[in-house]
Amino acid sequence: MSVNKVMSNKWMIAFYVLPALILVGILIFIPLGLSAYYGLMDWNGIGEMEFIGMENYINAVQDMKFWDSAFHSFLLAFFSTLSLIVYLAISMILASKIKGADLLRKIYLIPMLLSSVAIAQLWIKVFNPSNGILNKMLMGLGVENPPAWLANPDIVLYAIFIPILWQYAGFYILIYYAALKNIPESLIEAAKIDGATPLQIAYRIKLPLIAGVVKVTIVLAIVGSLKYFDLIYVMTGGGPNGASEVMASYMYKLAFSTNDFGYGSAIGFLLLVITLIVTVIVRKLTADKEELQY
Amino acid sequence: MKKKAVTLFLVITSFVLVLVGCSGGADEGSASQDGKTIEFMHLWPEGSSAQHHKIIEDIVADFESNNEGVNVEVEVLSNEQYKDKMKVLSTSNELPDVGMTWAAGYLEPYVEGNKFASLNDVLESGLQDSFVSGTTEAYAIEDTTYGLPLELNVAPIYYNESIFEENGLEVPQTYEEFKQVVATLEENGVDPIALGNKDRWTGSLWYMYMADRIGGPEALSEAINGSGSFEDPAFVEAAAKIQELTDMNAFNAGFNGLSDQEAKSMFMSGQAAMYMIGTWDLPNYTTNEDVPQEFRDSVGYFKFPTVNGQGDQSSFVGGPGVGLFVAENSDVKAEAKDFVSFFVEQWGERSVQDAGVIPATKVDAESMDLPQMYVDVLNDLNNASNITLFADVQMSPDAAEVHLNQIQALFGGEITPEEFAEAHQEAMTSEE
Numbered sequence: 170m171s172v173n174k175v176m177s178n179k180w181m182i183a184f185y186v187l188p189a190l191i192l193v194g195i196l197i198f199i200p201l202g203l204s205a206y207y208g209l210m211d212w213n214g215i216g217e218m219e220f221i222g223m224e225n226y227i228n229a230v231q232d233m234k235f236w237d238s239a240f241h242s243f244l245l246a247f248f249s250t251l252s253l254i255v256y257l258a259i260s261m262i263l264a265s266k267i268k269g270a271d272l273l274r275k276i277y278l279i280p281m282l283l284s285s286v287a288i289a290q291l292w293i294k295v296f297n298p299s300n301g302i303l304n305k306m307l308m309g310l311g312v313e314n315p316p317a318w319l320a321n322p323d324i325v326l327y328a329i330f331i332p333i334l335w336q337y338a339g340f341y342i343l344i345y346y347a348a349l350k351n352i353p354e355s356l357i358e359a360a361k362i363d364g365a366t367p368l369q370i371a372y373r374i375k376l377p378l379i380a381g382v383v384k385v386t387i388v389l390a391i392v393g394s395l396k397y398f399d400l401i402y403v404m405t406g407g408g409p410n411g412a413s414e415v416m417a418s419y420m421y422k423l424a425f426s427t428n429d430f431g432y433g434s435a436i437g438f439l440l441l442v443i444t445l446i447v448t449v450i451v452r453k454l455t456a457d458k459e460e461l462q463y
Numbered sequence: 464m465k466k467k468a469v470t471l472f473l474v475i476t477s478f479v480l481v482l483v484g485c486s487g488g489a490d491e492g493s494a495s496q497d498g499k500t501i502e503f504m505h506l507w508p509e510g511s512s513a514q515h516h517k518i519i520e521d522i523v524a525d526f527e528s529n530n531e532g533v534n535v536e537v538e539v540l541s542n543e544q545y546k547d548k549m550k551v552l553s554t555s556n557e558l559p560d561v562g563m564t565w566a567a568g569y570l571e572p573y574v575e576g577n578k579f580a581s582l583n584d585v586l587e588s589g590l591q592d593s594f595v596s597g598t599t600e601a602y603a604i605e606d607t608t609y610g611l612p613l614e615l616n617v618a619p620i621y622y623n624e625s626i627f628e629e630n631g632l633e634v635p636q637t638y639e640e641f642k643q644v645v646a647t648l649e650e651n652g653v654d655p656i657a658l659g660n661k662d663r664w665t666g667s668l669w670y671m672y673m674a675d676r677i678g679g680p681e682a683l684s685e686a687i688n689g690s691g692s693f694e695d696p697a698f699v700e701a702a703a704k705i706q707e708l709t710d711m712n713a714f715n716a717g718f719n720g721l722s723d724q725e726a727k728s729m730f731m732s733g734q735a736a737m738y739m740i741g742t743w744d745l746p747n748y749t750t751n752e753d754v755p756q757e758f759r760d761s762v763g764y765f766k767f768p769t770v771n772g773q774g775d776q777s778s779f780v781g782g783p784g785v786g787l788f789v790a791e792n793s794d795v796k797a798e799a800k801d802f803v804s805f806f807v808e809q810w811g812e813r814s815v816q817d818a819g820v821i822p823a824t825k826v827d828a829e830s831m832d833l834p835q836m837y838v839d840v841l842n843d844l845n846n847a848s849n850i851t852l853f854a855d856v857q858m859s860p861d862a863a864e865v866h867l868n869q870i871q872a873l874f875g876g877e878i879t880p881e882e883f884a885e886a887h888q889e890a891m892t893s894e895e
Contacts, residue, residue, distance in 0.1 A: 213572045213575075213576070214550050214553070214554050214572075215550070215553045215554065215572045215573055215575070215576035215578060216572060216575050216576030216577070217576070293722075293725075296720070297717075297721070297725070298715075298716040298717030298720070298721070299654070299715060299716055299717070299729075299734070300734075317716050317717025317718075317719070317720055318717070318720065319661075319717065319719075319720025319721075320660075320716075320717040320718060320719035320720035320721070320875065321717075321719075321720075321875075322875060322877060325720065405661065405720065406661060408661060408663070408719065408720075408868075408871055409660070409661075409719040409720070409871040409872070409875050409877075410868045410869070410871040410872040410875065410877060411868060422864070424550075425546070425547055425550055426860065426864055427860045427861050427863075427864045428550075428572055428860045428861075429860075429861070430554070
């Protein structure tokens with residue numbers, strides 16, 4: 170009872186929210202505002218700033234390299250979203266009381282427990298053109314000139330997508346698995362009595378019931394892909410010659426390698442704007458008229 | 464009930480741990496209040512540069528015992544992290560009192576932003592004479608020196624003598640002989656050259672040598688500093704020659720996706736016959752106990768060959784590596800300057816003996832017991848007709864970025880030599 174009393178006081182609510190709000194403000198919103206502001210400057214990050222108005226933003230919009238990197242980011246977003254179907258299928262199988270589901274679930278989760286840098290090192294070794302396990306295997310199968318995965322500008326982007334998708338597989342499988350486990354057994358039983366096939370149960374009953382979770386994961390996958398950085402930075406540094414550059418790595422390169430903090434900040438802010446727009450569009454597209462209830 | 468007690472216990476312990484963690488940090492700060500503290504940041508972590516790390520520890524300890532009440536606080540980061548941290552610290556005006564910098568292009572924004580102190584007074588107090596001529600100049604802007612160089616490097620081609628012997632090869636003197644060596648190795652299924660071009664400056668070394676031999680050192684320097692042109696036919700030809708080598712499979716497969724570290728391990732495991740790298744790597748082929756003796760004994764080096772009968776073999780690509788700076792806003796500037804001066808003197812001797820690298824200060828090779836390869840390199844260095852500073856160090860950061868990307872594209876066969884030259888010219892002219 171006393172809890173309800175406290176929570177009816179608006180000031181108390183504000184008081185409890187305040188610490189988190191201050192943290193979010195200081196750590197996220199103020200830096201956001203600052204990077205938008207730095208984007209208006211000609212600044213090498215070291216010396217004096219000089220106000221140049223919208224020049225950085227105009228340059229960025231006309232910068233083909235930026236749009237190339239944006240295209241790569243969107244490709245990643247596309248494949249991440251596509252891969253959700255596979256994860257969903259795997260979760261459905263895991264959730265349907267097969268033998269060893271518990272063990273398999275843990276195996277799928279392992280990549281999530283590794284740090285990005287460790288994953289990058291692992292896959293650098295896998296992709297090594299002459300000593301890597303992948304090419305050794307291909308050569309064993311009789312392929313004469315297996316590709317140099319991280320060196321060929323036509324392949325590198327797709328090669329690097331594999332570990333990125335692999336890295337997050339466990340995360341999505343875990344979410345789907347938890348959601349599927351929440352579906353009351355009685356519903357499935359009822360469907361079975363009505364003569365529904367397993368495929369029908371999956372598609373007509375399970376999927377609609379976890380639609381909310383699926384939508385959230387779609388947004389997570391797209392937003393996560395658009396701002397993706399780690400593996401690209403460690404494995405190729407965006408190379409060769411920009412073939413695997415994504416928006417975040419391009420921003421980093423501008424700010425830290427070419428000493429162009431102003432321009433880098435502008436790109437960073439554009440990255441935020443693009444991600445926001447895409448998020449809104451995705452939410453609109455996946456918006457449902459009616460919420461399904463168990 | 465029991466569960467609650469356990470949770471409570473955990474919460475309290477973690478709280479105590481946090482508090483202990485905080486107070487530990489506070490202690491460190493207060494210990495220096497009675498004396499002066501010089502913050503010193505360097506980039507030789509114990510793991511990857513054990514010998515360098517040890518020397519620095521010794522020098523710092525000696526300095527502290529020589530100077531009562533002065534405390535040196537050392538922070539170590541690896542190369543890339545170091546560069547990032549420098550940027551972040553300088554934006555908030557919190558550079559360490561003493562740190563490491565690179566020459567020319569890297570140094571410039573810091574000097575323009577008034578972050579580094581002039582070290583002219585340190586040099587004029589007699590230190591200037593102990594440096595090899597030309598080394599401090601790379602850290603000078605308009606007659607003011609902002610860094611004291613520690614290393615001097617050139618990049619020779621190291622080769623595996625036993626692989627050469629097995630294939631009946633001789634050290635090449637000309638580019639034609641060099642191509643013959645490459646072709647023979649390739650035929651016999653050995654990777655001729657280990658190259659890790661993900662790092663890009665590694666490929667740049669090969670191009671620079673080619674350009675130096677065909678176009679001459681002056682033209683190359685002028686092209687790099689913008690007064691000349693990369694569209695000079697000699698440099699286009701140099702780019703074409705690079706592609707000739709890549710077409711011959713002179714470099715290991717997938718070099719554009721491999722780091723220098725990976726290429727090095729190919730060379731050091733005998734998978735590749737040749738490897739070009741700066742003389743900072745000498746210890747791996749001479750004194751480093753972690754490398755098998757057998758391998759160290761089988762490594763030799765040669766100078767980049769002449770091309771089309773042109774070029775001077777004693778012209779090198781190289782230059783000073785890192786140097787020490789003193790921060791302009793340091794509150795212990797006098798002590799910091801004493802420290803860098805002491806550091807440079809000590810470094811000169813110890814780096815030769817303990818680390819086997821070549822310092823920027825003059826070395827008295829005769830009074831020391833040094834590996835033969837070290838002595839040979841030192842002689843070559845002393846007789847060098849020219850040392851062209853690494854292009855990516857010399858160029859402004861923007862132009863360097865273009866250069867390095869173009870290098871990857873050139874080696875990868877994505878562009879023609881003409882396009883390579885054009886892109887450079889465009890980047891250089893847009894600078895002005």
